[in-house]
Amino acid sequence: MTTERIESDPRVDPSTTSGEREALEQWLDFHRATLAGKCEGLDDAQLRTLSAPPSDLNLLGLVRHMAEVERGWFRRVLTGEDLGWIYSTEEDPDRDIHVTDEDTYEEAYATWQAEIAHARALAAPHGLDDLGVGKHRTGRTFNLRWIYLHMIEEYARHNGHADLIRERIDGATGD
Template identity: 85%
Template structure:
């Protein structure tokens, strides 16, 4: 049975991206905007609610989305951009979608801390690179990507999953919003 915790309070502040920033600043602001949006979708919920699936037959849930985005941050910034040999956090050979398939012992606190750690590492790895710099590692397709492409892809990835998160949250407690 999932470990029950007290209700999490809403504390995450989201800052709207500037309407007059340069390219890199805009990309980083939009990525941060979407990162915070996912965190806000999880606020105020207990562990049972965070594990509530969207709608059968899908088992997609908010805890799984946070775990998935930790994997995505790690994959694109550590493996592809920096060329690090960073193993999967949750995914396994037996269950590649293990990030979504949280076990009863898996907690939001651990997932959130891991996700935030991957975001911090991503920021550090990107800080000294230019948008046109190619990553030092390869994607599983064998391709190399520049930082600009990675930023754009991450914005797209978060935007898509934040749409999922919005629907899941509305199903849980009726909360809506961007």
């Protein structure tokens, strides 16, 4: 396997002089675009490739997981929407990661992008210090600043996983 760099990079570098909210939103969007880029050009079978068995981690599962995470933090915790999970079930709480041959990137990507659109719309009227009206599974409340920071951390951690999985699939590397 030869190592190649992923050349197409649609990400926009966050500004080095923006204010706090703009910086948080830019970094979150940067990390969202990073995950999409790690999946670019791969077919569904490649996107289902496990990272390093026995781990179930795979790129398609990461996209589905992040759709769940976007929904959980912005729709449930920030605005208090009473929603079920998209993929996860009581029988399989990690069903977002546990993909099958029937699960497609087209569906997962569309769902993830819809959750991102909801997140942006729901966050827009709130200030960074505004507390979410919903509760996290721990029973705690969180302000929008904390949610943004956590989302950046969540994406950054999983983008590291995605980078290794992508390199395992076809040798492609990138930032």
